[in-house]
Amino acid sequence: MLQPIVFFLICVVGFGYAGYKFSKLRRNVLLGKDEEIEKAPGQRFKNMMLVAFGQKKMFRRWIPAVLHGFIYVAFLFTQIELIEIIVDGFTNGHRTFATALGGLYTLILNSIEILSVLALIATIIFLWRRNMLSIPRFNKPEMEGWPHKDANIILYLEILLVMAILTMNGTDAVLQGIDPEHYPDTGTLAVSGWLGPLVFGGMQESTLALLERAGWWLHFLVVIAFLNYLPISKHLHIIFAFPMTYFARLTPKAEMENMPEIQKEVQSMMDPDATFDEADMSMELPEFGAQDITGLSWLDVLGGYACTQCGRCTDVCPANLTGKKLSPRKVMMDIRTRAEEIGTKLDSGDKQYIAEDKRESAKALTKDNFDDGKSLFDLISKEEIHACTTCQACVEACPININPLEPILKLRRHEILTQSAGPTDWLPMFTAIENGGAVWAMSDARDKWAEDA
């Protein structure tokens, strides 16, 4: 009876803690501003199925797409086995589905086995590619340290998982011959059918039973560990890719988001009949653009968390390609880092993070009175955001429809509108447009070319 109890406890702790962590992630994503999501459920669902589930954009590069596909599909199929593990775990049963599903069970197990072996091969190739080959996108400055380790850890976990599956199935295959009463027939398995007897054949029944349990537990524990690892890993994309591709903007890539607050202001400035809105005037100067997570849209923050750190965006960024500091991937990674920082500080409840002018009156630290004296600009330099040509290559390249351009433009807006700063080179252009209606200060009439023609 011990096993179901232990199993139950691990489930409660494992899933409970993961649930708690995911609720924090949700809170952090929602630190971003509300963004109106254009209603187009059909289109959105289609995008999600094609891009996240179908991995459509991965197939621009065939080899990584296929290898990644093995790992991904293996992961999906293994979830079926996980359900069985949970059922068996609670009921103290063994391969409950085998008798219930019959031939279908054999088919599912065979799929899992074949996919697991393919995933294993892919994993080894990925490890070799990431660590032995000098592929530029894996070796940019933002990948040093944790991001590099993170990428490797998950690959090792994958190897461990496949080992667990093969041990579990391999020993089971042998045990079925020895003790058919306890080990129901699974049908002949594509890999364990021969690998099991090869490796485990001739072992004592007790050893086999022990190994079988070890494989079973390892499988389960790796999955629980994985789930709890996701919130601090780039592998969160395995879940977040779905909301990301669903909610991603549907507007043309070149279209920039309007700022109705400024539109209103300009229109009332230009309209002589406009009434003076007292309420508007008394408000403190609003902050334009974004300097922190709270100024971005929640969709931008979701992008930070969903980012796979694959660097496909940086790989095609013209600024990065020509040696500039800008890397769209780094922008997304910085957004996540900062969102995490704010989240952790909010969790601490420490009143030193309450904005100074509100510290007296505030009862508790909340996202609305939060101010730790830092911002995204501590992570993302002006030099980076100034280098962007708004070419949208990053948006196009992202396999899960993240838009790194959007936050870059919001940071620019903050710099120009709220800080009244920005590259001095731009000032003559602004002045020329404002005063002369053209990007260059010109004395000629705008249609002089037509007179000359």
Place this chain on the structure above:
Amino acid sequence: MSLTIPRMADLAMEGRVPDVLFWVGCAGSYDARAQKVTVAFCKILNEVGVDFAILGNDEACTGDPARRAGNEFVFQMMAAQNVEVLNGYQIKKIVATCPHCFNVLKNEYPALGGKYEVIHHSVFLQQLIDSGKLKIKGESPLGDKAASITYHDSCYIGRGNGIYEAPREVLNTLKADIQEMNRIKSNGLCCGAGGAQMFKEDEPGDKRINTERSEEAMATGANTIAVNCPFCLTMMSDGVKAAEKQDEVMVYDLAELIVQANRW
């Protein structure tokens, strides 16, 4: 032949709205090189007999570079002014030779009360050709030299608005051999001018973006780089010059290539 370039103000006096308004843009109006494209496009409009007009001095910058730089105030001021002018003239359809003007007019003015049918000249030209109104003579667009052309996708027409084929179809009607670069269509590399980069020095780096792109274009062996954006035109020309290839490799807008092929 002298060109007929009607002004919207004059048409309005007669109570007329032309079929299409030609939005010239700042570069098309003031940049010496881009002016040639403006004139070439007007020539085509005249030859085909399109009923068009320009705003002339009623036209002002769309505000695109200000908006991309982050200066929403300047953008909104220009937008309000332009929308008022366009709506005042009851404009229904606009053709623009600049992808940035095109994008702002098409995608960003509607939210500000300016709703028009907006078309970029590369699509407009393709439609004229398809409908048989614009006939291309089978002569080389480079005069007595055989032309081999490589097309550079501008970001705001390509990725930004998903137009990849129209400009290529226009080029296919020319007597020229077409050479594609490695990075094309949705994977096309920027010329380096967008996002108001045109108006500032580069950030520190080890290469200019236009150098990178021009090198790629020249590596195709083509003697002509076709563009459909006045800023790409500048950037690619500068890149060719930096490589001292300006005598061997020419940079032309689609409209210019048509005019040259037709010996207009």
